[in-house]
Amino acid sequence: MDSGTTTSPGSQLRARSPEHQSWKHAPSAYVVCTKDRAIDTELQQDTAARCDSVREWQTGHSPFVGRPELVIDLVLGRVSSCDQSAGFSFAAGADPVVLFA
Template identity: 40%
Template sequence: MQHPTLSLADDVASTERALDALGGPAILGGHSYGGAVITVAGHHDRVAALVYVAAFVPDKGESVGTLIADPSPGAPVPPTPPPVDGFLFLARAKFHAAFAADVPLAEAEFMADAQVPWGLDAFGGTVGEPAWRHRPSWYLVATDDQLILPSAQRAMARRAGSTATGVDAGHAVYVSRPDAVADLVRQAATGATADT
């Protein structure tokens, strides 16, 4: 589902509404900022496991903003122009190289034009007790990511105790390597079933 990205609280609430509508257990997946959403929404009773895909994995008291503000040495700086009316966008001219480097140019340009504005309240929303402390989790590291360094992805996965695997892909791994994403979701479903 696409989050409204107005605030972390709103995005968690919309995810919880979707979970409420399900009839059984769910594997909750999140890409990029979506990792913060599943870190909070993952407390829902229907969530059996978490899958992070080139995602931020905040701990208690952290936000995506704090994770970006304290990057590893050599980390790329997201090509985000100043906010417009309280929302952030990735710069269109840099979108392909930064977000979707391994996606065909025409598709990356479409993605740039179709990007959902990212509210500053989403960017700065802090996490309480992270669900990954109470749910099994998996992490797909995009080893050619130009937005979240692979070393930062591995560090967040390690901190969360996630079962991590890597794939040669950029940040838009769900577009360029949907097979790898689907494989990890299957692994999580199998692993979550084995844990019950």
């Protein structure tokens, strides 16, 4: 063991970046939660600039708890606007199912 260096078991994994970042090539949306006290609004806006769709909601950090209807409308809108050629399709008559952890 080399006493001059210390590394954590995952340090080599964290140092590498993925070869392909899917979010750069797939439709993406970001919701800026203007009443969020955990993540500064300016930081959210900087992150949102990378997405192709940005919305601002007057909600706290967890809109899926406080305003679930907004989240449902966003997800259903995004699903309905997906290009079927990109692999997003549903069986005739089937409703899309959205799950949140």
